[in-house]
Amino acid sequence: MKLVIVVVQDADSTKFLDALVENNFRATKLSSSGGFLKSGNTTLMIGTDDDRVDELLEVIKNNCQNRKKFVSPLSPMGGNVDSYIPYPVEVEVGGATVFVLPVEAFHQF
Amino acid sequence: MKLVIVVVQDADSTKFLDALVENNFRATKLSSSGGFLKSGNTTLMIGTDDDRVDELLEVIKNNCQNRKKFVSPLSPMGGNVDSYIPYPVEVEVGGATVFVLPVEAFHQF
Amino acid sequence: MKLVIVVVQDADSTKFLDALVENNFRATKLSSSGGFLKSGNTTLMIGTDDDRVDELLEVIKNNCQNRKKFVSPLSPMGGNVDSYIPYPVEVEVGGATVFVLPVEAFHQF
Numbered sequence: 001m002k003l004v005i006v007v008v009q010d011a012d013s014t015k016f017l018d019a020l021v022e023n024n025f026r027a028t029k030l031s032s033s034g035g036f037l038k039s040g041n042t043t044l045m046i047g048t049d050d051d052r053v054d055e056l057l058e059v060i061k062n063n064c065q066n067r068k069k070f071v072s073p074l075s076p077m078g079g080n081v082d083s084y085i086p087y088p089v090e091v092e093v094g095g096a097t098v099f100v101l102p103v104e105a106f107h108q109f
Numbered sequence: 110m111k112l113v114i115v116v117v118q119d120a121d122s123t124k125f126l127d128a129l130v131e132n133n134f135r136a137t138k139l140s141s142s143g144g145f146l147k148s149g150n151t152t153l154m155i156g157t158d159d160d161r162v163d164e165l166l167e168v169i170k171n172n173c174q175n176r177k178k179f180v181s182p183l184s185p186m187g188g189n190v191d192s193y194i195p196y197p198v199e200v201e202v203g204g205a206t207v208f209v210l211p212v213e214a215f216h217q218f
Numbered sequence: 219m220k221l222v223i224v225v226v227q228d229a230d231s232t233k234f235l236d237a238l239v240e241n242n243f244r245a246t247k248l249s250s251s252g253g254f255l256k257s258g259n260t261t262l263m264i265g266t267d268d269d270r271v272d273e274l275l276e277v278i279k280n281n282c283q284n285r286k287k288f289v290s291p292l293s294p295m296g297g298n299v300d301s302y303i304p305y306p307v308e309v310e311v312g313g314a315t316v317f318v319l320p321v322e323a324f325h326q327f
């Protein structure tokens with residue numbers, strides 16, 4: 001048994017939770033904030049058999065991997081029009097931090 | 110030292126927290142949600158000496174074990190009267206998921 | 219790699235988070251409550267290399283250590299004037315509970 005703790009961005013969490021259910025993993029979601037550079041994250045605790053850890057890592061990678069994305073900036077809304085960039089800009093989204101912890105005993109009552 | 114992580118249903122958490130205090134365990138309560146099949150749960154982190162783990166498991170079992178319970182359905186409140194079941198129904202309540210984690214070092218400052 | 223779980227009082231958490239950033243540690247903040255004797259606490263998960271654990275413990279100690287403090291009680295606000303203590307009283311503040319957990323694998327995606 002392992003306890004896998006995964007911190008993901010809020011933007012990815014719904015899709016990721018769906019994928020966990022589809023792949024028959026059970027997760028508990030903890031309210032979290034910070035990490036210092038990223039706004040809005042979610043922490044999940046997932047208990048899994050040792051022999052499914054690699055499968056779980058695949059699910060995490062497929063749904064949460066850090067990637068670049070083009071977004072259209074909002075109109076300047078009363079800001080400085082001179083600094084308004086009228087074309088899509090590339091930003092980084094997603095990313096997951098994963099800790100695989102050993103479990104000495106697991107019980108369900 | 111062990112760090113015991115326990116996920117219980119909200120309905121059991123007050124009674125369980127009282128029992129922990131009575132038995133001289135210290136717990137920190139994390140806001141949590143999900144597990145996918147159960148609504149409303151609470152995650153507790155409990156630090157304990159190795160030789161009290163079995164005692165703690167007893168407290169968990171006595172307060173949170175999954176059990177059947179008869180509940181009287183609410184009156185249909187504007188719903189379809191034909192589908193209203195006027196007798197108590199059996200539902201499952203409670204249950205606890207427990208991870209016992211090894212601790213390499215424990216400090217209090 | 220270690221996963222260090224730290225429970226601190228809310229009063230110390232902003233100063234402590236600043237110190238973590240300054241010392242180049244990354245933390246995720248979980249919403250927590252209880253411990254039974256202390257109101258208002260914060261739980262932080264901090265991933266760190268094995269060789270920086272002692273440095274992290276120093277940061278915790280310097281920012282969160284339990285200490286005594288003199289506070290001026292508020293005026294009685296409609297309470298019993300006879301029991302009002304008009305001079306500062308000594309209270310305990312701060313304190314940190316620290317669990318250092320072994321990590322079997324660490325991934326970032």
Ligand code: NI
Binds near residue numbers: 001002103
């Ligand atoms: Ni195992």
Ligand code: NI
Binds near residue numbers: 110111159212
């Ligand atoms: Ni131990």
Ligand code: NI
Binds near residue numbers: 219220268321
């Ligand atoms: Ni290590």
